Amino acid sequence: MKRIACYAALTAVSLFPCLPALAQDYSGRTLVVGTWGGDIERLLREHVAGPLEAMTGAKVEFLLGGSGDRMSKMVAERNNPTMDVTFQNIYEAPAALKEGLVVAPDAALVPTAADVWAGMNDGCYAMSLVGLGIAYSKALFPEAPEWADLWKEEFKGKMAYAPYPSSEGDGMLAVAARIAGVSERDPDATFAKLAELGAPVLSYSSLDEVFTLMDAGEIAAAPMISGYVLSNLENYEGIGFVFPKSPGPVLVRDMVCQVANSPEPELAQMFIDLALSVETQTAYAKELNFGPTNSKVELTEAEADRVINTPEEVTSLLQLDWPYVIEQRSDWTDRWNKQILGQ
Amino acid sequence: MKQTPDIKPIATALLVAPAAILMFGVFVLPFLFLVVLSFWSQVPGSLGLDPTFTLANYARIISDSYYLGGLWTTLWLSGLVTLLCLVLALPLARWIVLHAKRTKGLLIGLCILPLVCGALLPTLGLVNLLSPLGFINGALKSMGLIKTSLPLLGNIAGVSIGLIQAFLPLMILPLISTNERIPHDYEKAAMSLGATRLVAWRRVLLPLMLPGIVAGSLLVFCASLTAFVTPQILGQGKVVTFASLAYQQAAMVLDWPFASALGMVMLLFLALAGILGALVSRGLGRSS
C-alpha cells in the first residue's frame, strides 16, 4: 500500500510540468488530411501541418489523391470516417454537406472563416479562388483569344480537355451555353455548341502532356485553371494564359471541409483555421497563383494581377449553379462521352 | 511396411482456415456486395443508394450503342493484344529454351521486368516515346522516313503497344515452360523428313505448344480486358474501354451501381474466356 502511494506520488510529480501543456496537448494523436499531391501538399505541409504539429504535438498525416476518390471514401466510410480534413472541388462541397458527410462551416469553431469573403463558404470553407481561363498556344493565337475565338473553323479539333467530370469540363460547358445564348440548363444546345469545337486532341492525364503539345502548336487551346497554368508559364515559352472577358472566367473554388464524425474534430478545426490564415493564403497566392479567400490578405500589384482576390473580380466571374450541375452529373457524363469525345 | 500416417482432416481444415477466412472476408463478401450493388440504383442528384431491385443498369449497357461500342473496343483490343503477344513470344520463347542455356535466367528476368515495374511508370515512359514530339517520331523524321508525326498515342496502336509491353511476360513464361518439354530433336527430325522450318513449326511445334499457348493467351486476354492505367494514359481519352468507363462511373460520377454493372459485364467475359480456355485444354487432353 505504501509502495503504491509512493509510485502514485512520483507519477503525479513527474506529470506536474506537463500540466500547462495539457490544455493544448495532442501528442500521440494523428490528424488525417486528404488533399492533392504536389505543390499544394508542399505548401500545406510548410504553412499548416508544420506549425500545427509544433503547436499541438500531434502528427499530421496526408492522404494524397484526386478529390473524387476522397468523395468515394467519405461515402464509404460514412459511419466510421478515418479522414478528418478533406479538400474538395467546388461542385463536390455542397453535395457533401447535403449528404451529411461534412460539418457546415462555423466561424465559432474556425475563427479565420469569418475573414473569408462573404458568401463563399457554401458547403465547406472556401480555400482558394481560381478562375477557369484559356491556356493557348501563342503560335496559333498571336493575340490572347476570347472564348468565342475558339470556335473559329481553323481551330476545330485542336482543343484539349481534362478527363470529365471535372470543373474544367463543367466550366467549358457553361461558356459554350452562354456563347450559344442559353444557360447550362439547356443541355441539348449546350453540348451541341461545345461539340462544334470538334473532338479534343487528347484528354490529358498530366499537365506536362498538354503543355508540351501546346508549346509545339499541336494543341490550340485548353480551358484551364489559372493557378496551374500560371505556375508553369515560365517553363513553356509558347504558351499564354488569359482570363477572357465575355463571358468572364468561370469561378472555381477549392474547398476545405471538416469531415463529420471524424476522430479528431478539434485538430481538424485548428488545421482549417491555419489553412485559411493570412500567412497560408498569401503563400498560396504568391507561389501557386491561387486567389486567396481571406479578405485580409495583402498582395503586391503584380501578384494581385495574376489572381482573383477582390469581391469585384469575383462578381465578374461566371458562376455555375453547382448543385444543379451535380444533379446532372450522370447525364452530362454520358453526353460528354458520346457527343464530345465520341466524335 | 509402415504406412505414412494420414493427415487428419481437422488438421488440414485448421491450416487452411486463416487464409480461407481472409479470402472470404476481404474478397468474397465485398465481391458479392458488388454483384448485389449492380442491381441497385443511385438516387438521382445524391450519393445515396436505392436498394430496390432493378435491371436498369444492365438495360442501359445493352441498349446503348455507346456502351456496346466500348465493350466491342475492349474485346477486340484484348484479342489483338493477345494475338500480337503470341506472335512475338512464340519464336522468342523457343529461342531462349534452345539457345540461351547460360543466359536463360538473365533473359527471363528481363522479360519479367515489365511485370515487376507495375503499370504506371512504363506507361508514362511510353508516352514520351510515342508522343508526336517524342523519341520515335523524332528518330523517324531525322531519318527522313516520315514528314508529319505518326499518331501513336490516343489510338488503338498506342494502347496496343502499351499493353503488349506490359503483358508479354504473361505469354512468354508459360511458353518457355512448355518449350522446355519440346526437345530440339523434334524440329531436326521433322526437317530431315522434308519439312521446312515453317512446316515443322506448324505440324510439330505448335501442336505441342498448345497448352502453353492456351495458358498464355488466357492470361494476356484477361489482363488486357481489365487493364485500366495503360489504356487511360495511352488512349488519351479517345480509346474507350470498359475499365475506363467503370472508373469514370465509380470514382468521378459516383454512380456505384452502374459501375458495378459495368464490372459485372467485364467479369462475364472473363468467365467466358476462362471456360473457353478450359474446354480447349480438356479437348487437348483428350486427344493426346
Place this chain on the structure above:
Amino acid sequence: MTGSPYLRIRSVQKSYKGSVALHDIDLDVEQGAFVSLLGPSGCGKSTLLQILAGLLEPDRGQIQLDGADITNLPPWRRNIGLVFQNYALFPHLSIRQNVRFGLDMLGMGRVEAEKRVDESLEMVGLDPSLSRRPGELSGGQQQRVAIARAIAIRPRLLLMDEPLSNLDAVLRHKVRLELRELHDRTGITTIMVTHDQAEALATSDRIAVMQSGRILQYEAPETLYGAPATAFIAGFVGSPPANLLPLTASGPDNWTLADGQVWQPAAVLAPKANGAQSGRACLIALRPETLTIGTSGDGGLPARVAAVEFNGGDRLVHAETGGTRITVRIAASQAIASPDILLFPPQQAPVLFDATTGTRL
C-alpha cells in the same frame, strides 16, 4: 562397287567458339555400305553426322551425294533419313502418323502412303495395325518406329545417331543384328554413330575411328582389329581390347619393361627385327586371345596373376607384369596352378607403336 563413291566428304572443318570440333575430314562411302563412325564422346562423330544431315553448316569443305553437291542444301531437301538417340517421335501423332510424316511432306497420295507405312512397319518387325501413341510403347518399340519413319521416305542415306545407346544390354545385342539385316534387305547406304566398338565391329562394312576431330583409321573391321594404325585404336577396339605394354628397347635383343625387368623374347619380337633403336620407347599390343600362359619356356614374360574372371565359355586372366595389367583369354578348362606365370605372345611380327606418338612402327 567401282566408280566414284556415293558419298564424298571433302575437307570438312567445323569449329565452335574457338575450339575445333572437326579438322579437315575426308571420307568416301560406297553406295549400299554400312559405315560406322566410332569414337569416344567429344571426338566429333555426332558433329559430322549433323553436318551430313544439313543441321549444321561446316566452316569449310564439301559434301557430295550421288554426284551432286549437297553442302548448301537445307535438311528438308536432302532426302536423308535420321534416327535419333532418343527417337524424337512426335508425341501428338500416332505411330502410323509418325511414320507417314515424311510421306506427307512428299505429297504422297493417301492410299500409297498408307501402303508404304505398312511396309515400313513390317520391315522393322512391328505390327502395322498398331494404333497407339509413341508414349505408350517400350523403348525398343519406339526405336523401331523411329527407324520405320526414317526409311519410309526411301532415303538416299540413312544416318543413325547412337541408335542403341538407350536400350538395355540384352536388347542392344539383339537389335544390332536386326539393324544389319534391315540394311541388307533395303540396301540403303547407312552411317551409324556409336561409341560402342563391339556394335561397330558386328555391323559395319567399314569403320571410321575418330578421335579429337580427326579420322584415325577408316578400314574394314578385320583390318582395324588386326592392323590398327595407332595405339589408341589397338587399345579401343576389341572385347576386351588389346593390352598395351610399355617397353623400351635396350640393345638389339632385349626390351626393358617399366619396372626395370628385362625381357628377351623370341627373335621375331626383338627390337632388332622391328627397327627399334636402342632406347626407343614403344608400346606392344598384345591381344588377349593370342597370348598363351605357361609355366616354363624361353621368351616368356614373367607375370603374377591378380584375378581370374569366369566367362562361361572361357576365362579372362588378369596378370601384372612390367607394371601393367595384362588380360589373357584362355579356355575355361585350362587350370592356373600358381599365381606366377609366363605370358607368351604369338611368334609372329608384333604390333608395335611408338610410345610418344602412338603411331605404328
